[in-house]
Amino acid sequence: MRTLSFIGSDKNAGKTTILNFVYRRLQENSKGKTPVCLASIGINGEDIDFYENQQKPTISLYKGSYFITAGEHLQELTGKYEILHNFTSPDFKKVYVFGECLFDFQIILEGPNNKQEILRMKKKVEELLPNSYLLIDGSIDRQFLAHPAVSDAFYFAVLLSTRKEQFQKTKDLLFPLSLHVCPQKQKDFLKGCLEEDTRSLLFGESNELLYHGKEIPFLDVKLQRMCLKYKNRKCSLYLNGALSKSLYPLLAPLKNLTIILDNFTLYQNISVHDNHGRIFGPRLLLLNPVKVQRIFLKQETSRYPLSAPENIHVHNLFREDLNEIRI
């Protein structure tokens, strides 16, 4: 089973359109031989954006496809699907139905937004549909999505807006995609130290452990003290919690520090240059590489050029010949 997750840089970045497109293309490519299952973390597929009162693209499923969604969204679909499994309490906070479409229909996808439940779901899908694609409608603020056990690869829906703030969000989303992965030696060291609840690790040049934090990094006062204490030594800081706006100015002056983010979602909307033009001193690396399958653009403007990382395919669904786009 291959799990492909979808992330949008902003609202109306075209994520649902991309999900529909990739889903449809996978169906066509495999000629129905490889099952495709759609799931979500959170909720998606409503036809109206209640905040902006705008029509939204819906999620359309074809006969023979599979889905996982909350039971409450199936009321209108009685008789139009078959059930493979019900995910219920105590393992799940809500009832989620794993079903197969007997007809083409539109659906609202809703899934759990925590790692344990998603992993349990994946296990079941793998058991019942071993050679399948699982498409997860994701969200950048769900950091667990980037865990290697959850997603095998990502599709990004990126909005190039005329609004500066939205464009900045896009830049911030794309920035960590160009980060390098930490050296194998450090990877091995980290793998040996990491525990399920590890949130941060501070270690020296010879991999001597200086601090092992289990609190959310931006709330971990001891971690912050230790970082300052060793500011003149060459150290590495592994973070399994957001490099947040409050943590950023504290770490910014530490030029001897290398920050290893567990995954790209931990880099949260922070520019490498802060408002006062100060440069962010630490070097940034990733522990788990980002496997970007494709970036899809939705361009409201051509004013801001996009600097996508090399070797990543960038497409525009609305401007290119769709037959030429590979997924």
Added chain:
Amino acid sequence: MKLEFEQKIVPDGLYEELGFDGFLSFFDMDIPLLPRKILRPLKAEKGKEHFRILKDLQKQVDQQKLDLERIIAQSRKLPLLDFLLPFFENQSLEQFHLYSLGKFVYENLVLQEIEMECSIAPELSKCCLKIKEILETHSQKKFSGLRYTPEEKGLREKIEKLEQELSAKLSQYEHEIYEQTGVRMIYPYPKELSQDAENLSKILNCKLLSVTCKQDINLVNYRLSQSVKNIIAEKNTLAKKLSHLMEKKLTKINKELYPFFRSFRRYYKERKNQTFYYVLLLVKHRQSLCLPKFQTSLGCKLKNAILPSLQTQKKEKYLPLNLDLDRGASVLFGANMTGKTTVLKTIYFQLTAIRMGLPVCAESIQLHFPEQVELYLKSAGNIRWNLSGFGQEIEFFTKEIFPSAYILVDELFQSTDPIGGAELSRIILREFCHKDLVLFCTSHYPEVLYLQDISLFRMKDVDFNEEIGHALTLSDLMEKIPYKLERILPENIGNAFKESRKPLYIALHFPLAESIKEKIREQLKG
């Protein structure tokens, strides 16, 4: 299944120290039907009934009428239905509810076959058969889909045909757009074209497309032909009709199922209880636990009782506890570090487990049901409650004590000066020795040895006589302590009193100042 005690049954520190968590983890099992159970103390009648059921089931297991491993394996297949019971009662079960309900009744029938004549609530279980029949009538593929009537089937076929037709029409439509404009479009994805796009004029003139200008781009969208629109409309009408029929079907199924709701709810509850009993017995078997035997007379007889956390720590050096406590007051007399408190804690652990309905770690236990178990461990007091150690001990004895309670007290009134403490100990023991309860306490006071109507015990001690002056470390000493309990017969009370000089012998084995040791020796000789 995750077992937990109701809060405040066992004081926090003690819960941890005695390893209740570890003991309860014996019962951890992946059984969807019983995800979590909070154990509450049982009243005597309920508790005895609970263990009677367990005993009866155990008999069936012994007679090989019940295969517990097989039963648990099958029980794991039964889904938890708590989430759908309100819908069942409200006659608003959805298709996915029916799947879980069907799965339950189906797997439950298999379980009943394994249980054979030991099957639970045979009368109530008939409702499961009825539910299965109804569900099988209306569903297919092991309840995963609804069964169609010929009318519904006809509608489905028509919809499928229209979907194929629509797909063909849309392909043709996309092709025509390409023919007319040279632009490849895939329905329903719109296209954005710049103002200077070379085929813009062709697109603007194409009746198959609509163009709206948005900022600096042209947004090209679809203008579906009437025939395509008709297919979509027809498909929607048929889909609506099918939805209506399905809704009616669901209402009918709910109506047919509803008469069995109450019986089913009772049966489901019974099944959960029964599964709990199976788990208890399976763990009893796997961990070599025992079921307590209840007697009408007051007292408690433990044979090879174990404190699991201590056994894990001490491994083969661990000695189980054997003790026979009668009604009234009993005193455990003995030197320091001989394991008196551990004896109390072991008894407390066993009594608490029984009180909560669990099989226990012992070869056998015979007792009256421990409806009330109180334990007092020596304390240094509590500043927050403004109580000294003595105050806390006095407060302990102000608790309401019901008949047949078990009261366990460590170092009775050692919390105050020895003269007053000994006197209070005698008063308390005299007060309790004729009551309908079991009071078991430890004490150092020799004064209590001569009280009438009190059972006396002592911890067997290390014989130091030959080793006086021989250097000993604390761990050496711990190794030598036999941790064995024995009854003091009236004729041996004098010897027991001598044993109270053991702390002096023990002290001699430690590297104390020679002047101190000399004084200890003089004391011993005197």
